[in-house]
Amino acid sequence: MSKRLFSCLLLTSLALPAWAAFDVGQLMADLARHKGGKAKFVEKKYISLLDKPVVSTGEMTYTAPDKLEKRTLTPKPEILILDKDLLSIERDKQKLTINLGNQPEALAFVDSIRGTLSGNRAALEKNYLLHLSGTQDKWVLTLLPSDQKIATLLQRITVSGSKNQIRSIEYLQADGDRSILSIEPIETK
Amino acid sequence: MTRSAGRTFLLWLLAMLAGVAIVWQARFSADMSFFLPAHPTAEQKVLVDQLKEGAVSRLLMLAIEGGEAGQRAALSRELRGRLLKTDNFVVVQNGEADGLQADRDFLFKHRYLLSPAVTAERFSVAGLHDAIANSIDLLASPAGMMLKPMLARDPTGELYAIVSQLNAGAQPNSRDGVWASRDGERAMLLVQTRALGSDTDGQEASIELIHREFAAAAAAAGLTDVRLQLSGPGLFAVKARATIKDEVGRLSLISTLAIVGVLFFVYRSLRLLSLGLVPVLSGALAAVVVVSLVYGTVFGITVGFGSALIGEAVDYSIYYFVQSGRVGLDAWRQRFWPTIRLGVQTSVAGFGALLFSGFPGLAQLGLYSLSGVLTAALVTRFVLPKLAGNTPLRRDLAPLGMTLNRHLQSLAGWRWPVLLLAALAVGQLYLHRHSLWHPELSALSTVSAEDGARDMAIRADIAAPDSRYMVVIGAAEREAALQAAERAGEKLDRLIADGVIGGYDSPARFLPSLATQQARRASLPPADLLQSRLQAAQQDSPLAAGKLGGFIADVAAARNQGEVTRQSLDGSSLALLVDSLLLHHADGWSVLLPLHPPSGEDAPEIAATTVRQALAGSDALFIDMKGEFNKLYNDYLHEAMLLSLAGLLAIVALLTITLRSARRLATVLLPLVLAVLIVIAGLNLLGERLHLLHLVGMLLIVAVGSNYALFFDGAERQQLDPETLASMAIANLTTAIGFGTLGLSQVPVLHAVGVTVGPGAVLALLLAAIFVPRETRR
Known part of the structure; x- marks a missing residue:
C-alpha cells in the first residue's frame, strides 16, 4: 500500500515540475491515483439548537472508485456502506438501504465526497462550482452548489488535504449548522 | 311423419327451446373460480379472498421501453397523470415523491398516539433523558439528519420510532426521478385497479385504458419507438378468458366439422346426417342447462369440453342407424340396446365419480358430461326412432365391416407383443415413478411460459410485493x-x-386500536409536570430544556386531541x-x-x-400462499385418485352385475387396463408431466372405452356382424376425434383429457379386438 503510494508520489513529482501551476485538473489527477485506504475520523456537528457539538468517531475505508465504508464507534456503533448508488446504514440491529438514484439531493451530497475521493471532476462539476486554493502539499477545494435544490440544503463544502490525501471535509448547511469531518490515514504495511 | 312422431318432435322442440331460454340466461365465467376449492378451509378461504379481491390481485405492473431515459421518465409522469384522472385506478405509483409529504404530516401530527415508544416511563425524568440523548446521538448519523428540523418539537424522536418500524423493503431503481428497471432501460409503474381481481371485465377495461392512455401520451410527446409492457394477475385473467373463449369456439368447430364429415361419409344422406345430430344437439344443450341450473355459473372450460361430448354423444345415433338398418327397430332394441345401455351406464359411472370432487371445475366437467351423454342416449332410444321413422341406411356398410374384420382377425397374433408392450409400459412408469406427476397447481394454469417469464422479469424490476x-x-x-x-x-x-x-x-x-391510543395518551404528562421533568432531565445535556417549548406545546395538544x-x-x-x-x-x-x-x-x-x-x-392464522396452493393441489390430486378409484370400482361393479362371469369381466377389463398403461407410459415417454386431469383421463378411458369392449363381449355369444363392427369403428373414430381435438387445446385441463382419452379410446377398441376370446373365431 505505502509502496504503491510512494511510487504514485514519485511518478507525480517526476511528471510535474515544481513550478507548474496547481489546478483542479491536477488535483483530480492526483486524487484519481489514490486507490484506497483506511483512516480514522472524527466528525463534529455544530447544531444551533445544541450548546455543544455532537462528536462521533470511528474508521473509514475507501476502495476506489465507488466503495466507501464508514464505521462509527462512538457515541453509538453504526456502519454506513456506500456501494455504487446503494447506501446502507446498519444501526441498532436495523438495516436501512437507500437507493441514492431515488434521491437526487442525497446523491449530490454523496457525490461531493465520492467525487473528491475518486478525483472524478465530471461528477463534481455536475452539481458544484469548484474552487481550488493552496499548493499541492496543502490544498483547499471549495464546492459551491450550482443546483438550486441543493443550495436550499447546503451552502458550501470545503475539502482540504495534502497531495492525494484528504484531511478534512466541512459541510456548511443552509441553516448555518455545520459539520467537520477530520480524517487521519492509518498507515498499513 | 306420423302423428305420434309429430307429437314427439314438438315435445322435443319445446324442450330444446326451454333449454335455449335457460342457456340464454346462464352466467358464463372464465375466471379462476374453476380451480378454487368449493369447500375451503380457513386458510384456503383467505387464499380465495385474496385471489378474488385482495390488493395483490389488483396490481398491474407497467414497463415503458424504448426511447431515451429522459423521454421514458417524462412519459411515465405523463401516463401517471392521465391514469390518475380516470376513475379506474386506486393507486398509480411511478416513484414520484409528491404523495409523501401528506403522509409525513399525518404521522408527525399524530406521533404521540401512533408511536409504539410512547409509555409512561418514556416521559419520566430518566426516560426523557435517555430518549433525548438517543436523538442527539442519532444526529451524528446520516439517518438522524431528517430529525434535525423537528428536534425542538420532537426531541424524544417519536417520528423516528414510527418510521423505523416500517419495512422499507426493496425499493425499485430510479432514473430521472421515476422508477426504472434494474438496468435502467425501462421506466416502471405500479398500478392498482379499482376493479376487483375477480372482475375480469373490469380488469380488461382497465388494461385497455392503460394501453389507450399510453398510446395517447406517446403520440402527444411525438414518440414512436416506445412500447408498453404490462403484466399482473388481471392480465392473466383476461388472457385466460380470451384463450378459453377462442378455444371453445375453435375446438367445437373442428370436432363438429370432422364428425359431420365422417357421418356424411357413412350416411350419404343429409336427412340421416341431420337426424344423427339430434341426440348430439340435445345432449350438448342439456349439459349446459343442467350445469347452469345446478351451479348457477357455467365455466368456460366446461363448455370447452363440449367438443369431447359431441364425439361421444354421436356414437348412439351411429349405432342406431347402422345397426337397426339391418335388423329393424325392435330387434335393435332387443339385441343391441342392452349393450349400449351398459356402455352409457359405465360412462355415467365414470363422469359421475367426478361429481363428488371438491375441485369445482372437475365436478362441473363431470355433471356436464354425464348430463350430455345421458340425454343423448335417451334421445336416441326414445325420440330418434320416432323422428327417423323407417329410413333405411342407403349405404351398405357390410364391405367396410368385412374389411375391418379381416384386419382385426390378423391382429389376433398381436396378443403377446401387446402384453410385452404393456410390461414395458409398466417398467417405464416404474422407472419414472418419482417424476411422473407435476407437483404444483401451476400445472393447470393457462398462463403461458412466455407470459410467466415476462411477469417474473417485470416483477423483479419493480420489486413488487409477492x-x-x-x-x-x-x-x-x-x-x-x-x-x-x-x-x-x-x-x-x-x-x-x-x-x-x-x-x-x-x-x-x-x-x-382506541384502547392503545387512549393508553398512549394517558401516559403523556400535563404541561407543568413535563416542564419540570425536562428541567431535571436536561441539566447536563447540550439540548437545554428552555429550547423545548414546541415539544411541551405539542404534548399538551396531543393530550386534548381526539383519537x-x-x-x-x-x-x-x-x-x-x-x-x-x-x-x-x-x-x-x-x-x-x-x-x-x-x-x-x-x-x-x-x-x-x-x-x-x-x-x-x-x-391469528399464519398462511404461506405458495404452500397453500400446493397443498390445495395435492388435496385435489389425492381426492381425484380416490374418486377415480371409486369410479373404477363402480364400473367394475356394474359390469360384474351385468355380465355375471369373471371370465367375461376379465375379457372386457383387460383391454381397458392395458390401454390406460400404454397411453400413460406413452405420454411419459413424450415428456408430458402428468397432472390431475390426466388421472381423470385414465378413468375416462375405462368409462368410455368399455363401450367398445362390451360389443366384443356380446360377440362371444353371437357372431359380430360386419355392420356392427363398422358402426363400432365409426363411433370409435368420432369419439377419438372429439377427445383428440381437446388435445390441441392450450388450456392444460382440456389438453390433458384430450391426449389421454383420444388415443385411449382407439386403443381400447383395438385391444378389445385383439383379446376377443379365440373360441368365438373361426
Missing part, C-alpha cells in the same frame, strides 16, 4: 380486530428480533394501505399482516413452523 406470507386474524368489530393485530404484532416483533422474519405490515401502525380514526387518514396514501390490510366483510372484520422474509437471501423463505409456534394460542 405477498407469499401472511398472518390473518378475524374479529367481529373493528376495534377487536385492531387489538388482535397489535397483540399479534408484539409476537411478530420478537420474531424480527430473532431474525425469523424481516418485518411485517400492520394497519394498527397507522390506525392503532385517530379511519377518517383522519383520508387524503394520505396510508388510508389505502390501511384499507387493504383491514377488511370489512359480511361476517365481520379481518386483518392481514403480510410478513417479509429476512433480507440477504436470494430466495428467502420464512420458517413456517417457528412462526406458527410463536402465534400458537392466539386466533
Whole structure:
C-alpha cells in the first residue's frame, strides 16, 4: 500500500515540475491515483439548537472508485456502506438501504465526497462550482452548489488535504449548522 | 311423419327451446373460480379472498421501453397523470415523491398516539433523558439528519420510532426521478385497479385504458419507438378468458366439422346426417342447462369440453342407424340396446365419480358430461326412432365391416407383443415413478411460459410485493380486530428480533386500536409536570430544556386531541394501505399482516413452523400462499385418485352385475387396463408431466372405452356382424376425434383429457379386438 503510494508520489513529482501551476485538473489527477485506504475520523456537528457539538468517531475505508465504508464507534456503533448508488446504514440491529438514484439531493451530497475521493471532476462539476486554493502539499477545494435544490440544503463544502490525501471535509448547511469531518490515514504495511 | 312422431318432435322442440331460454340466461365465467376449492378451509378461504379481491390481485405492473431515459421518465409522469384522472385506478405509483409529504404530516401530527415508544416511563425524568440523548446521538448519523428540523418539537424522536418500524423493503431503481428497471432501460409503474381481481371485465377495461392512455401520451410527446409492457394477475385473467373463449369456439368447430364429415361419409344422406345430430344437439344443450341450473355459473372450460361430448354423444345415433338398418327397430332394441345401455351406464359411472370432487371445475366437467351423454342416449332410444321413422341406411356398410374384420382377425397374433408392450409400459412408469406427476397447481394454469417469464422479469424490476406470507386474524368489530393485530404484532416483533422474519405490515401502525391510543395518551404528562421533568432531565445535556417549548406545546395538544380514526387518514396514501390490510366483510372484520422474509437471501423463505409456534394460542392464522396452493393441489390430486378409484370400482361393479362371469369381466377389463398403461407410459415417454386431469383421463378411458369392449363381449355369444363392427369403428373414430381435438387445446385441463382419452379410446377398441376370446373365431 505505502509502496504503491510512494511510487504514485514519485511518478507525480517526476511528471510535474515544481513550478507548474496547481489546478483542479491536477488535483483530480492526483486524487484519481489514490486507490484506497483506511483512516480514522472524527466528525463534529455544530447544531444551533445544541450548546455543544455532537462528536462521533470511528474508521473509514475507501476502495476506489465507488466503495466507501464508514464505521462509527462512538457515541453509538453504526456502519454506513456506500456501494455504487446503494447506501446502507446498519444501526441498532436495523438495516436501512437507500437507493441514492431515488434521491437526487442525497446523491449530490454523496457525490461531493465520492467525487473528491475518486478525483472524478465530471461528477463534481455536475452539481458544484469548484474552487481550488493552496499548493499541492496543502490544498483547499471549495464546492459551491450550482443546483438550486441543493443550495436550499447546503451552502458550501470545503475539502482540504495534502497531495492525494484528504484531511478534512466541512459541510456548511443552509441553516448555518455545520459539520467537520477530520480524517487521519492509518498507515498499513 | 306420423302423428305420434309429430307429437314427439314438438315435445322435443319445446324442450330444446326451454333449454335455449335457460342457456340464454346462464352466467358464463372464465375466471379462476374453476380451480378454487368449493369447500375451503380457513386458510384456503383467505387464499380465495385474496385471489378474488385482495390488493395483490389488483396490481398491474407497467414497463415503458424504448426511447431515451429522459423521454421514458417524462412519459411515465405523463401516463401517471392521465391514469390518475380516470376513475379506474386506486393507486398509480411511478416513484414520484409528491404523495409523501401528506403522509409525513399525518404521522408527525399524530406521533404521540401512533408511536409504539410512547409509555409512561418514556416521559419520566430518566426516560426523557435517555430518549433525548438517543436523538442527539442519532444526529451524528446520516439517518438522524431528517430529525434535525423537528428536534425542538420532537426531541424524544417519536417520528423516528414510527418510521423505523416500517419495512422499507426493496425499493425499485430510479432514473430521472421515476422508477426504472434494474438496468435502467425501462421506466416502471405500479398500478392498482379499482376493479376487483375477480372482475375480469373490469380488469380488461382497465388494461385497455392503460394501453389507450399510453398510446395517447406517446403520440402527444411525438414518440414512436416506445412500447408498453404490462403484466399482473388481471392480465392473466383476461388472457385466460380470451384463450378459453377462442378455444371453445375453435375446438367445437373442428370436432363438429370432422364428425359431420365422417357421418356424411357413412350416411350419404343429409336427412340421416341431420337426424344423427339430434341426440348430439340435445345432449350438448342439456349439459349446459343442467350445469347452469345446478351451479348457477357455467365455466368456460366446461363448455370447452363440449367438443369431447359431441364425439361421444354421436356414437348412439351411429349405432342406431347402422345397426337397426339391418335388423329393424325392435330387434335393435332387443339385441343391441342392452349393450349400449351398459356402455352409457359405465360412462355415467365414470363422469359421475367426478361429481363428488371438491375441485369445482372437475365436478362441473363431470355433471356436464354425464348430463350430455345421458340425454343423448335417451334421445336416441326414445325420440330418434320416432323422428327417423323407417329410413333405411342407403349405404351398405357390410364391405367396410368385412374389411375391418379381416384386419382385426390378423391382429389376433398381436396378443403377446401387446402384453410385452404393456410390461414395458409398466417398467417405464416404474422407472419414472418419482417424476411422473407435476407437483404444483401451476400445472393447470393457462398462463403461458412466455407470459410467466415476462411477469417474473417485470416483477423483479419493480420489486413488487409477492405477498407469499401472511398472518390473518378475524374479529367481529373493528376495534377487536385492531387489538388482535397489535397483540399479534408484539409476537411478530420478537420474531424480527430473532431474525425469523424481516418485518411485517400492520394497519394498527397507522390506525392503532382506541384502547392503545387512549393508553398512549394517558401516559403523556400535563404541561407543568413535563416542564419540570425536562428541567431535571436536561441539566447536563447540550439540548437545554428552555429550547423545548414546541415539544411541551405539542404534548399538551396531543393530550386534548381526539383519537385517530379511519377518517383522519383520508387524503394520505396510508388510508389505502390501511384499507387493504383491514377488511370489512359480511361476517365481520379481518386483518392481514403480510410478513417479509429476512433480507440477504436470494430466495428467502420464512420458517413456517417457528412462526406458527410463536402465534400458537392466539386466533391469528399464519398462511404461506405458495404452500397453500400446493397443498390445495395435492388435496385435489389425492381426492381425484380416490374418486377415480371409486369410479373404477363402480364400473367394475356394474359390469360384474351385468355380465355375471369373471371370465367375461376379465375379457372386457383387460383391454381397458392395458390401454390406460400404454397411453400413460406413452405420454411419459413424450415428456408430458402428468397432472390431475390426466388421472381423470385414465378413468375416462375405462368409462368410455368399455363401450367398445362390451360389443366384443356380446360377440362371444353371437357372431359380430360386419355392420356392427363398422358402426363400432365409426363411433370409435368420432369419439377419438372429439377427445383428440381437446388435445390441441392450450388450456392444460382440456389438453390433458384430450391426449389421454383420444388415443385411449382407439386403443381400447383395438385391444378389445385383439383379446376377443379365440373360441368365438373361426
